[in-house]
Amino acid sequence: MTTTLSARAVLLDMDGTLVDSTAVVERLWLEWAALHGLERDTVLTTVHGRQGWQSMAILLPERDHEINREENQRMLARESAETAGVVAIPGAAELLTALQGMPHAIVTSADVALMTARMGAAQLPITELAITAERVSRSKPDPEGFLLAASALGIDPADCVVFEDSGAGIKAGIDAGMTVIGVGPHAPSFSPAHHVDDLTRISIVPAGDGFEIRIS
Structure with a gap:
């Protein structure tokens, strides 16, 4: 039909x-999650579709917004460089x-x-x-x-x-x-x-x- x-x-x-x-996104975000003691499933249900700084703000609501912006820039640089797969x-x-x-x-x-x-x-x-x-x-x-x-x-x-x-x-x-x-x-x-x-x-x-x- x-x-x-x-x-x-x-x-x-x-x-x-x-x-x-999916492979590179989840690998880099799970590395980030481990550094902050966050649960795998919580991170993976949050990050898809959003800009990284917004995902960080949701996952770490008490953290300074400027830190999220700076860390997101480093994340974007890694994502741009790591395209295998x-x-x-x-x-x-x-x-x-x-x-x-x-x-x-x-x-x-x-x-x-x-x-x-x-x-x-x-x-x-x-x-x-x-x-x-x-x-x-x-x-x-x-x-x-x-x-x-x-x-x-x-x-x-x-x-x-x-x-x-x-x-x-x-x-x-x-x-x-x-x-x-x-x-x-x-x-x-x-x-x-x-x-x-x-x-x-x-x-x-x-x-x-x-x-x-x-x-x-």
């Missing part, structure tokens, strides 16, 4: 949606190719350096418009990044479809007033409008002044 959605823009998360960086999510390259010439953007909690490193490691092209950590004041689950992307593209949020894998990202897309397609095994628990295991089930077909997204 095929589900068809009408859209005028697609907004794509990166980690867990276009690239699989980062690969494309199945169907990601084909989806990005299909979206060429259509309004779309990456909306990621990564900074420019990390986005560039991971998309390069996965051999995926970077979109012309990318909303990275430097461009927002509030991290997912706040909808700021998605709303900024819609505004930059000149598309009403209601006409945007978001691809996201994490709880924070799915909430951000929903709160932005957009239709969210959850990607990956954990996405259904965060109640996206639709779900796919990976991007091989997605096809894009031009239609009217926008396009159709078909979920097979």
